[in-house]
Amino acid sequence: MEQQSAQDASSGPNNALQVISNGLVHLMSESYGRGPTKAKTYILDDTYVCCIMHEIFTTAEQTLIEAGENDLVRRTRIAFQTALADDFKAVVEDALGRRVLTYQSQIVFDPPASFEFFILEEA
Secondary structure, three states: OOEEEOOOOOOOHHHHHHHHHHHHHHHHHHHHOOOOOEEEEEEEOOOEEEEEEEOOOOHHHHHHHHOOOHHHHHHHHHHHHHHOHHHHHHHHHHHHOOOEEEEEEEEEEOOEEEEEEEEEOOO
């Protein structure tokens, strides 16, 4: 499976991957009041885009996690990501010049990270 990383080069397709990482971090920061500390975007088989973001939780979410409310944090995050799906898809579409067919977000707690998955229309 072909894989490209946003940190391989500073132009061409790799620059687009950096634009996606930066755009998604900016969107998260604006929407949540705090963005992830690190993000990296990959494209697989020229069809799948995955952005992995680290240290994503707000202070309020971290408090809920410490109180054992992981499910509540997950449900809230997923609902929020669903509400912002068009904005997330627009970041990828603008960077790659291709339509996103679908988008899915998932979070994990240890380590605190999110995975933003996009499936692209055929080129």
